[in-house]
Amino acid sequence: MTDQTSSSAPIRVRIAPSPTGDPHVGTAYIGLINYIYARQRGGQFVLRIEDTDRTRFVPTSEQMIFDALRWLGLSWDEGPDVGGPYGPYRQSERSDIYREYVDKLVANGTAYRCFCTAEKLEEDRKRQMAAKLPPRYPGTCRWLTQAEIDNNLASGLPFTIRMKVPDEGSTTFTDELRGSITFEHKNVDDQVLLKSDGFPTYHLANVVDDHLMRITDVIRAEEWISSTPKHVLLYQAFGWDLPRFWHMPLLRNIDKSKISKRKNPVSLIYYRQAGFLPGAVLNFLGLMGGGMPADINNGTEKFTLAEMVEHFNVKNIRTGGPVFDLTKLKWLNGEYLRSISLDDFYSALRSTVLSDEYLRNIAELIQTRIETLGQFGDLTGFFFADNVVPSLEVYVPKKRTIEETLAFATEQLAVLEASDWTPAALEPALKKFGEEKQWSVKENFMLLRAIVTGGTMSPPLLESLVVFGKARTLDRVRRFLDSQKKQSK
RNA sequence: GGCGCUAUCGUCUAGGGGUUAGGACGUGAGAUUCUCAAUCUUAAAACACGGGUUCGAUUCCCGUUAGCGCUACCA
Numbered sequence: 423m424t425d426q427t428s429s430s431a432p433i434r435v436r437i438a439p440s441p442t443g444d445p446h447v448g449t450a451y452i453g454l455i456n457y458i459y460a461r462q463r464g465g466q467f468v469l470r471i472e473d474t475d476r477t478r479f480v481p482t483s484e485q486m487i488f489d490a491l492r493w494l495g496l497s498w499d500e501g502p503d504v505g506g507p508y509g510p511y512r513q514s515e516r517s518d519i520y521r522e523y524v525d526k527l528v529a530n531g532t533a534y535r536c537f538c539t540a541e542k543l544e545e546d547r548k549r550q551m552a553a554k555l556p557p558r559y560p561g562t563c564r565w566l567t568q569a570e571i572d573n574n575l576a577s578g579l580p581f582t583i584r585m586k587v588p589d590e591g592s593t594t595f596t597d598e599l600r601g602s603i604t605f606e607h608k609n610v611d612d613q614v615l616l617k618s619d620g621f622p623t624y625h626l627a628n629v630v631d632d633h634l635m636r637i638t639d640v641i642r643a644e645e646w647i648s649s650t651p652k653h654v655l656l657y658q659a660f661g662w663d664l665p666r667f668w669h670m671p672l673l674r675n676i677d678k679s680k681i682s683k684r685k686n687p688v689s690l691i692y693y694r695q696a697g698f699l700p701g702a703v704l705n706f707l708g709l710m711g712g713g714m715p716a717d718i719n720n721g722t723e724k725f726t727l728a729e730m731v732e733h734f735n736v737k738n739i740r741t742g743g744p745v746f747d748l749t750k751l752k753w754l755n756g757e758y759l760r761s762i763s764l765d766d767f768y769s770a771l772r773s774t775v776l777s778d779e780y781l782r783n784i785a786e787l788i789q790t791r792i793e794t795l796g797q798f799g800d801l802t803g804f805f806f807a808d809n810v811v812p813s814l815e816v817y818v819p820k821k822r823t824i825e826e827t828l829a830f831a832t833e834q835l836a837v838l839e840a841s842d843w844t845p846a847a848l849e850p851a852l853k854k855f856g857e858e859k860q861w862s863v864k865e866n867f868m869l870l871r872a873i874v875t876g877g878t879m880s881p882p883l884l885e886s887l888v889v890f891g892k893a894r895t896l897d898r899v900r901r902f903l904d905s906q907k908k909q910s911k
Numbered sequence: 912g913g914c915g916c917u918a919u920c921g922u923c924u925a926g927g928g929g930u931u932a933g934g935a936c937g938u939g940a941g942a943u944u945c946u947c948a949a950u951c952u953u954a955a956a957a958c959a960c961g962g963g964u965u966c967g968a969u970u971c972c973c974g975u976u977a978g979c980g981c982u983a984c985c986a
Contacts, residue, residue: 440986475985540984547983556913557982582984600916609914609982617984624986648915648981669916676922678978709923709935716925716934723923723935740917740924743979747922750936760949 433465435639437498438472438628441483444689444893445490447746448643448673448681451707454730455670455739456641457496461731468635469501471512472628474621484512490690494700495727500635508635513627520622523630523660524583524615532659533615535581536563537574559584559612583616585625585656593651598668599741605651613652625649629656632665641668641736644743645680668736671711671743681746684900692893696808697774701726702755710746711739724757775806783889787881801881805890809901810876817872819865828906830859831869835899843892845884852884873902 435456439449460467469491471484488503500506510516527533536559547557564586566574574581587610594604615626622630632640647669657664675685682688687696693703704727708714713734719725725733759767772778788801804810818827834855841851856866871883874895880886887895 438986442986472986478985536984543984551912554912558913580984584984597916603915605914611982614984619984621984623984628986643980644916645980645986671917672980674979680980706923712924721925721934742917744924745922747936750923753936756949 431636431638433460433463433639434468434635434637435460435465435641436468436470436632436635436637438470438631438642439487440472440475440478441480441487442475442478443480443483444691445483445487447688447690447693447707449487450490450494450496450690450703451673451710452641452643452670453491453494453496454704454707454727455668455713455736457727458730458734459639459641459736460499462734465638466499467497468506468508468637469498469511470631470635471502471514472624473512473514474623474627476514476619476621486691490694493690493694494704496704513622513631516627516631517620517622519634520616520626520630521620524622524626527585527615527656527659528583530659531586532655533583533585534564535566535571535574536584536612536614537566537579537581538562556609561612564612580618582614582618584612584614585652585659587612587652587655593654595650595654595664595667597647597650598666598737599739600669603647603650605648607651610651610655613649615656625652625656629653629660633657633660633662637665639666639668641670644669644672644741669741670739671741673710673746674743676745676747678743678745680743683896686746686748687893687897689893691891692897695774695891695894696897697770698751698755699758699770702751702758704730705758706751706754708734709750710744711741713739724754780805780889784881787885787889791881801879804875804877804880805886807876809898810874811905812872812876812902816876816878817869819861819869822865824906827869828903830861830866831873831899832903833859834866834870835896835903838892838896838899843888845888848884848887870899873899 437449437453437456439445457467459465469488471487473479473484484502488501491498498504500508500511502509502511505511524533528535538559542562543559546560550557563584588607590607592604592606593610594602597603613625614623616622631637650667650669654664673681675681677685679685687693690703694700705723705725708725708730709723713736714725714730715733715735718729718733759770762770774780784802784805788798791801792798814824818824822830834852837851837855838848841847852866852870853863856863867883868878870887871880872878874883874887874890
C-alpha cells in the first residue's frame with residue numbers, strides 16, 4: 423500500500439463545491455472545517471469549482487457560492503476568482519489535463535475503454551438487481567482485443583474510460599477520524615473515469631486535481647467514504663502519494679436522514695435573506711460534531727471564527743451525524759442580535775430585510791395601490807414576516823377539497839423549484855402546470871398567493887415572489903405544507 | 912439485497928473502568944415585568960440491546976438491533 427502523505431509538506435486543503443444550484447449549508451460546514459484546519463497550520467485553503475456535470479450545471483450558481491462563502495467570512499487563498507499557482511480552479515477548464523492523465527492509465531493498463539451503451543448498462547443492472555446481486559459493471563469491455571478496440575474507434579463508437587479494479591484483494595486506508603477502513607475489491611466497481619462527452623467524473627478529476635494542486639488533507643463529507651478505495655486505487659495507479667483523508671459527519675434532518683431541502687432550509691441564500699448573522703451560522707456549524715473544547719469562554723457555546731481557529735480540534739469531531747436543529751440556531755442568532763450595539767443591529771437590518779434594494783423593489787409593486795404612504799405596511803407585511811399562516815377558508819378554493827388543494831400545492835412547489843426566478847419564467851411554468859391539473863389560473867394563483875402572503879390580497883403575485891426571493895418563497899411553501907400535514911394527522 | 916459508517920436526555924454535546932452521568936437548546940413550573948420578549952430560579956429528561964473481559968462496565972471487545980451513507984457516463 424502507498425504511504426499516506428508525510429506531515430512535512432505544507433498543509434493545503436480544499437473545498438470543491440459543484441455549481442448545481444444554491445450554495446449549500448453542507449458546503450459551509452465542510453468549508454468551515456477546512457478553513458480552520460488550514461489557518462491553524464499556516465496552510466492554504468483552496469476553492470475549486472467542480473463543474474464537470476453539464477446536465478446539472480447552473481450558470482448563476484458559482485457566483486452565489488462565492489458570495490455565500492464571503493458572507494460567512496470563509497476566505498480562500500486560491501480559487502477561480504482569485505487565481506493561484508495551481509490553476510485553473512474550474513474543472514471545466516482542465517479537460518486537457520484529465521485526458522492526458524487518463525491516457526496514462528489506459529497506457530499502463532489500469533484503465534480501459536468501455537463501449538457499452540447506457541441501455542445495455544441499464545439492462546445489466548436490472549438483471550443483477552432481479553437476481554439479488556449487487557449491481558456492478560460486468561467488465562464486458564475489459565477483454566476487448568486490440569483489433570476490436572481499433573475497430574470500434576474507427577467506426578466512431580462513443581466510449582467511456584473505466585478504471586480496472588483488481589479482482590482479488592482489498593484496499594485499506596486510514597480515515598483520520600475513524601481509523602483504518604477496508605474494502606474488498608470485489609465490492610468496488612469499475613468506475614467510469616471519463617464520460618463519453620469527454621468530461622471526467624468526480625473520481626478522476628478529484629484525484630488528479632488534488633494531486634496537481636498539492637492537497638495534503640482531503641477533508642470532505644462522510645458520503646465519500648465508499649468511494650475512497652477507488653480514489654486510493656487511482657493514486658496508486660498514477661504512482662502518487664496519498665493525502666490524508668478526513669470524513670466529516672453528514673448533517674441531518676430532524677428525521678436523521680442526510681440533510682435535504684425537502685425537510686430543512688439548506689440554501690445559504692435563505693439563511694442570509696431570512697436574517698441570520700454569519701457569525702451565528704458559523705458558530706452553530708462549529709457546534710456540530712463537537713471539536714471545540716468544552717471549557718472555552720467559561721463553557722459557553724458561543725464563539726467566533728477566530729476563537730475556533732485558536733481552539734478547535736478537528737481530530738475531536740464526533741463521527742455520529744448531528745441533526746441540524748434550526749431551533750437552536752435561532753436561539754443562537756437571537757443571542758448574537760442581543761449582544762451587538764443598537765447601531766450594529768440597525769445596520770444589520772438595513773443591509774438585509776430593510777435594505778434599500780429590497781425596499782425599493784417592494785415600493786415599485788405598491789406605488790399604484792396605496793392612497794397614503796401610511797398604508798405601506800398594510801400591503802407588504804408578508805415581505806417582512808418570518809412566516810404566515812393562511813386559514814383554511816383562504817387557501818382552499820371553493821370548488822376544491824383540502825386534500826386536492828394540498829396535493830396541488832405539493833406539485834406546484836416542484837414547479838417553483840424547477841423554474842428560473844423571473845416573472846417571465848414563472849408565469850408559463852405555473853400556467854402550464856395549472857392547465858395540466860385542470861385548475862383555473864385564478865385558483866392556481868390564489869392558492870399560491872394565500873400560501874406566500876397569508877391572504878387574498880397582495881401586489882402582483884409573480885413580481886412579489888421574485889422580490890421576496892426564491893429561497894424564502896420555497897421555504898415558506900414547504901413550511902406551509904409541513905404544518906398542514908401535521909394538522910391533518 | 913451488498914458494502915461501509917454510526918450509536919449518552921426529544922435535539923446539540925461533555926465525560927469516561929468505580930460519577931448524584933455535567934452543560935446548552937427545547938419543554939414544564941415559578942419569579943420579574945403594563946404586554947411580549949429578554950433575564951433569574953427550578954423541574955422532568957439519556958449511556959440502544961445481549962454476551963463477554965473485569966472485583967466492578969455507560970466507558971474496552973464481540974454480536975444483535977436500529978439509523979444513516981454509498982451502490983450512476985451526479986457530485
